[in-house]
Amino acid sequence: MSGSFCRSLYAFTGDQHQQGLKFEAGELIRITQTLDGGWWEGEKDGVKGWFPSTYVQLQNLSSMSPLDEPLARDWKCYMSPQGRRYYVNTVSNGKSLQPQHNQQVSRSSRCLWMISVPLQIHSVTFPLPLHMSEQQLLKPDEWSYCDYFWADRKDPQGSAIISGFEVLLQKQLKGRQMQKEMAEFVRERIRIEEEYAKNLSKLSQIPLAAQEEGTLGSAWAQLKKSLADEAEVHLKFSSKLQSEVEKPLLIFRENFKKDMKKFDHHMSDLRKQLASRSAAVEKARKALADRQKDLELKTQHLEIKLNSKIEEDIKKARRKSTQAGDDLMRCVDLYNQSQSKWFEEMVTSSLELEHLEVERVEMIRQHLCQYTTLRHETDMFNQSTIEPVDKLLRSVDPARDRELWVREHKTGELRPVDMDI
Incomplete structure (x- = not known):
C-alpha cells in the first residue's frame, strides 16, 4: 500500500x-x-x-x-x-x-x-508504536517478573502458544523439580555415609595384627578403635543430613503443585473472559461499521433525490447507528474492565511468584550451608578420633619395645665360654 x-x-x-x-x-x-x-x-x-x-x-x-x-x-x-x-x-x-x-x-x-482500532495480540491490547516510549517499567532496575511477561510466545517444546504467566509457572515447577532432585542427591550422600560407616565398623572388628606387642601394639589397637569412632561420627553425620537437609528439601511446600494449579486456573479464566469480550468488541465494531455504511448510503440517496420517506429512513438509520455506537461503548467498557482485572492479577500474581522464587532459593541456600557446616563438624570429629592414634604413634619406641619383650621372653643371661682341656 x-x-x-x-x-x-x-x-x-x-x-x-x-x-x-x-x-x-x-x-x-x-x-x-x-x-x-x-x-x-x-x-x-x-x-x-x-x-x-x-x-x-x-x-x-x-x-x-x-x-x-x-x-x-x-x-x-x-x-x-x-x-x-x-x-x-x-x-x-x-x-x-x-x-x-x-x-x-x-x-x-x-x-x-x-x-480507533488498537494493536491487539491474542485479545490483549498493547500500545501503538507512537505510545510505546511513554510506558515506564513498574519496577525499574529490578528485572521484576511483573515487567517482562505480558506477551505470549511459542512453546519451545511444540507449536502451541503459551502466555507469559505460563512461562513463570513453568519456572516455578522447574524450581520445585530441581529442589526434589537436590533432595535425592542428599539421600544418595546419606546412603554412601551409612555404607561407609558400616564398613568402617566392620573393619575395626577384624582381628588382624592383634598380637602386635609393646608401644607399637598399643598404637595399632588405638588405630583400629579409631575406625569404630569414625564410623559413629559418619552415622551421626548421615542422621543429621537426613533431618536437617534432606527432609526440609522434601517437605518444603508440599502443596506446591496444587497452589500452582490455582494460579494457572485463575489466570486462564481471566484470559478466557478477556478473549470473549474482545470478540464481542469486534462484533460490535463490525455492526457499527455496517450501520454507518447504511447511513451513508441513505444520505447519498437523499442528496440525489429529496424524499420524506428517505429522510425518515435516515433518521432510523441514524438511531440504529447511535445504538450500535452505544453497544460498542458498552462492549469496550466491559473489555477494559476485564483487561484491567487481568492486568491487576498479572502484577500481583507475578510478584507473588517472584517472592516464592526468592524464598525457594534462599531456603535451598540455607540448607546447603547447613550441609557444609555438618561436613566441617564431621571433619573436626574425625580429627578428634585420630588424635589419640597420632599421640601413641609418636610414643612408639623400638628400644622400649625390645626391652619389654626381652624381659618377658628371655631364656637366660649366661653366655657360653670356651671349653677347657
Whole structure:
C-alpha cells in the first residue's frame, strides 16, 4: 500500500501523539507505511507523521474528486489520550460517532465515541508504536517478573502458544523439580555415609595384627578403635543430613503443585473472559461499521433525490447507528474492565511468584550451608578420633619395645665360654 494516496475524511491535529501528522478534512496524503493496528504513516507537504487509518479513505489518482465536504460549523474532531476519536459541537457540547456536515447538524446528538482500532495480540491490547516510549517499567532496575511477561510466545517444546504467566509457572515447577532432585542427591550422600560407616565398623572388628606387642601394639589397637569412632561420627553425620537437609528439601511446600494449579486456573479464566469480550468488541465494531455504511448510503440517496420517506429512513438509520455506537461503548467498557482485572492479577500474581522464587532459593541456600557446616563438624570429629592414634604413634619406641619383650621372653643371661682341656 506504500506509495498510494488517501484523502482525509476528518481533521486530525496530532497534538497528543508523538510524530502525529496534522491535517484538515479533505487533504491529500501519500501513504508511506501501514500497520495492522490501524495506524498509517503518511506524508503531506513534505512532512511525515502517523495518523489513524479510519480518518482517511484510499483514493486513486485517476478518480480524485474535489475536496470532501468539511465539518459543519461549530463541530471539531478531538483525540482522547487513550487514542479514541470523537466529534464535539463546541456550542451544544454534543458528541457524535460520525462527522456532522451542514445537513446533519443536531444539537441533541448523543455523547458517543469512535474507538480507533488498537494493536491487539491474542485479545490483549498493547500500545501503538507512537505510545510505546511513554510506558515506564513498574519496577525499574529490578528485572521484576511483573515487567517482562505480558506477551505470549511459542512453546519451545511444540507449536502451541503459551502466555507469559505460563512461562513463570513453568519456572516455578522447574524450581520445585530441581529442589526434589537436590533432595535425592542428599539421600544418595546419606546412603554412601551409612555404607561407609558400616564398613568402617566392620573393619575395626577384624582381628588382624592383634598380637602386635609393646608401644607399637598399643598404637595399632588405638588405630583400629579409631575406625569404630569414625564410623559413629559418619552415622551421626548421615542422621543429621537426613533431618536437617534432606527432609526440609522434601517437605518444603508440599502443596506446591496444587497452589500452582490455582494460579494457572485463575489466570486462564481471566484470559478466557478477556478473549470473549474482545470478540464481542469486534462484533460490535463490525455492526457499527455496517450501520454507518447504511447511513451513508441513505444520505447519498437523499442528496440525489429529496424524499420524506428517505429522510425518515435516515433518521432510523441514524438511531440504529447511535445504538450500535452505544453497544460498542458498552462492549469496550466491559473489555477494559476485564483487561484491567487481568492486568491487576498479572502484577500481583507475578510478584507473588517472584517472592516464592526468592524464598525457594534462599531456603535451598540455607540448607546447603547447613550441609557444609555438618561436613566441617564431621571433619573436626574425625580429627578428634585420630588424635589419640597420632599421640601413641609418636610414643612408639623400638628400644622400649625390645626391652619389654626381652624381659618377658628371655631364656637366660649366661653366655657360653670356651671349653677347657
